[in-house]
Amino acid sequence: MGILAFLILGLIAGAIAKALIPGRQGGGWLVTLLLGVVGAILGGWLGSVLFGIGLQNFWSLQTWIVAIVGSVIVLLIYGAITGRRRA
Template sequence: MGFIAYLVLGLIAAVIAKMILPGRQGGGWIATLVVGVLGAIVGGWIGTTLFGVSVDSFFEISSWLCAIGGSIIVLIIWGLITRRKGVAERR
């Protein structure tokens, strides 16, 4: 998969992940793109390691599921980091 296709996959996966997760995730489209690309990397790594599938082709459902799942994981981790930071600043 090419670089531009990977960026588009990451952006769309992050938008879908933000719609799936409840709550308010901040950030504009650049932050969403970063979350999506990181999610695609994480999802591809987990998919390859655990299930033997990878993010190789733009039009395969396994690529999309790995990217969306990875984006959800990245959003959860980001939410935990920013929540702790906000609690520490309020004290």
């Protein structure tokens, strides 16, 4: 998968993760892109370690699932870190 496809995957996975998590998350599209890309990397790594599933093909459903799950994990961690700073 190329860099542009990976960035698009990260942006969409980050937006889906923000839609799945209840409540208001801060950050604009750039933060969503960064969290999505980091989440896609994390999801790809966890998927390959645990299930033998990686981020091989952009149009694969497995790729999207591991990217979204990774983005949800990163978004929850980001919310916990930024939530503590504001309180």
